[in-house]
Amino acid sequence: MISAEQSSLLNQAFQTLRKPNLRASYLLALKGEEITESENELLSQNDLLELLDLMEDASEEENSENIKKLIEKNEKMIKESEIEIENSFDKKNEKILKKNIAKLNYYTRIQNILSEK
Numbered sequence: 001m002i003s004a005e006q007s008s009l010l011n012q013a014f015q016t017l018r019k020p021n022l023r024a025s026y027l028l029a030l031k032g033e034e035i036t037e038s039e040n041e042l043l044s045q046n047d048l049l050e051l052l053d054l055m056e057d058a059s060e061e062e063n064s065e066n067i068k069k070l071i072e073k074n075e076k077m078i079k080e081s082e083i084e085i086e087n088s089f090d091k092k093n094e095k096i097l098k099k100n101i102a103k104l105n106y107y108t109r110i111q112n113i114l115s116e117k
Helices: 004-018 020-030 045-060 064-091 094-115
Strands: none
Touching: 004 020, 020 064, 020 094, 045 064, 045 094, 064 094
């Protein structure tokens, strides 16, 4: 029989592997690297402004058709980020990898905002 502690660890592991942003951070940690900088420090000013604008749009939008378009756009950005993260792992470029994980974290928060609407 699985103990409550083992069950909790198993659920935590499942959530980590299921969510791309958490999975990428975990894989980075396995390489002995961690994101110690704040996400905002990792992103360029242009990237940050674009992400914050998208987050604001997601927060304020009430029209269901526009929400649907924002979801589609955000899902596309998540997929692109996942590809960039995979390429960064392949190239062993930790700086770009951390930047792409930070972007994916923002897109995940935006996805959460939109899914609550």
